Amino acid sequence: MSSAEIPVVIRPFQMIGHSVLAAFREVGRITIFALRVLIACVTPVIYVREVLRQCLKIGFFSLPVVGLTAVFIGAALALNIYTGGSRFNAEQFVPNIVVLGITRELGPVLAGLMLAGRVSAGIAAEIGAMRVTEQIDALATLSTKPHRYLYAPRVLAGILTLPVLVLVADIIGVMGGYLVGVGALDFSGPSYLRNTWQFVTAGDIWSGVIKAAVFGMIIAMMGCYQGDRSKGGAGGVGRAATLAVVGAAVLILATNYVLTSIFVQVGL
Amino acid sequence: MSDTPVLELRGLAKSFGAKHVLTGVDLSVRKGESLVIVGGSGTGKSVTIKCALGLMSPDSGEVLFDGKRVKSQKSIDGMRRRSGMLFQGGALFDSLTVWENVAFALMYRDGVGRKEARERAIASLSKVRLGKSVASLRPAELSGGMQKRVSLARAIIAQPELIFFDEPTTGLDPITADAVNDLIVEQVKALGAAAVTITHDMASVRKIADTVAMLHEGKIIWSGPVDQIDNSGNDFIDQFVHGRAEGPIQPAM
Ligand SMILES: Nc1ncnc2c1ncn2[C@@H]1O[C@H](COP(=O)(O)OP(=O)(O)OP(=O)(O)O)[C@@H](O)[C@H]1O
């Protein structure tokens, strides 16, 4: 049916209907794609060499980005908590709240968002370029499934490396708070660290690490998915990278909320 | 020559939106036979072999490999295991070295060790007149013609029973092109493979083809033994063989 036959008043509804259907289709596609990749992640053959290469690429080379983000956030957080805390004489809680905020929330979320920019876009562009230059087709003719050889190693690397990066971010973030606390807010160094250490629980660390693993999966998965679907030359590859970053970022923030409320429920 | 064709296409049709690229392609190729598909640019030659290998799914029609219908993913995988393909654009993996590209199927499909795979890759490269020195380079460091030859070496390394060559000699100098033609003939005659080659190069057609098929407006409009192309009595093939702009085929603009 062409849109010309449809009365004008109906058209907005038709447009809404179309976009709702398109959204459902997209969710369905991503889900199927993700399931296929996850199955490839846990069934042999796993290409260990590829996984290690991706860990290096995703994990190691992201250390500077994650470290810088964490140190500045830790520092800014300490200042803000000090200012806010002083309104009801709670300045002494700076170390406690910094470590809580970093480990439970800001470490995983900010590392996730930074890597959505760095890693998702990179994966989408790489896979997209392989798609438009027929390398993915070539892979298929050589009887090797892209899910196994290309996507599963990236997703595994995302799941394995993000928790490590987040642990690093936790430490550096606390150090950022420490530098401000000791340098500008006249805390004593040893007592700042003691307060931090005595306050933080295994649950704080674990909840951040679990989030990180999930975000790592999302980041790599969105990159692979958008790259796999890209078509139409260099423009299509660029579009895939943009979509991957936006999709990963939104999914990370939404998932963060869901995971946090689950952790609250189970008391982690 | 055995009687069941290695590959048979029946009534293959494929459209992209309103654009009907293939409207009923029938083809077959036997063991030890070299089929060459010719036709104007954009007539759907590459689409035909992509449908044959299951890289695109045809809208209708069927593909038979070794007499059996290829439809399920399992049968497609089975066919690919015994086939090789040279892509028009090379399609080399640019994150891997040349030898890893050539030996890819050996390492990742057949589980051959890296050392042996490398040796066999170097042997395969020498067949396309590429020396040991290129083995450790990346595809981006090679010229277009060299990339094409690496891709050819990758297509033949596992001694497939059915090989597709999409414009194997385009972009090569005449001497290397002739060596590539020899190589294709050798694959078919010595190893008994079935080959489907797409080319615009008439010298190549005369050298490698047993059978020539011409694709035009979505159908095979003429096919016959290579020695009949000069007196086929078909205006289309005549125009193509002699490379004239005037005739029943309108040049693609
Ligand atoms: N993935 C695709 N999506 C949309 N259209 C396509 C796609 N692939 C091919 N086509 C169209 O199908 C037609 C045939 O393409 P094909 O690549 O098979 O041509 P060809 O015969 O191989 O030409 P050439 O000799 O130039 O390589 C072209 O018009 C092309 O635009």
Ligand SMILES: [Mg+2]
């Ligand atoms: Mg083509």
